[in-house]
Amino acid sequence: xxxxxxxxxxxxxxxxxxxxxxxxxxxxxxxxxxxxxxxxxxxxxxxxxxxxxxxxxxxxxxxxxxxxxxxxxxxxxxxxxxxxxxxxxxxxxxxxxxxxxxxxxxxxxxxxxxxx
Numbered sequence: 053x054x055x056x057x058x059x060x061x062x063x064x065x066x067x068x069x070x071x072x073x074x075x076x077x078x079x080x081x082x083x084x085x086x087x088x089x090x091x092x093x094x095x096x097x098x099x100x101x102x103x104x105x106x107x108x109x110x111x112x113x114x115x116x117x118x119x120x121x122x123x124x125x126x127x128x129x130x131x132x133x134x135x136x137x138x139x140x141x142x143x144x145x146x147x148x149x150x151x152x153x154x155x156x157x158x159x160x161x162x163x164x165x166x167x168x
Contacts, residue, residue, distance in 0.1 A: 055090040
């Protein structure tokens with residue numbers, strides 16, 4: 053059921069159901085899926101100027117559809133081990149200067165040591 057102020061059968065109601073269903077398929081709980089769907093629809097409503105109140109980011113930020121979940125946790129690229137994990141691995145390998153290294157530097161140092 054769409055949030056208050058959204059009539060059944062409208063574009064926003066269909067969008068709400070679509071987003072909710074999509075979130076459920078991605079493993080979100082029912083409550084979380086409803087929250088995300090409602091926020092998405094309310095943002096679109098604000099962008100169209102049909103909401104009574106709205107936040108600045110709702111109107112000025114990129115649209116929900118265009119963003120396509122870029123900020124969602126389910127779509128993040130796998131970034132490999134964390135810096136702390138790489139540091140521990142470097143420590144076990146006896147790599148000097150590891151405490152001053154950035155994550156990319158640690159990645160290179162660890163992979164070089166593994167390859168030799």
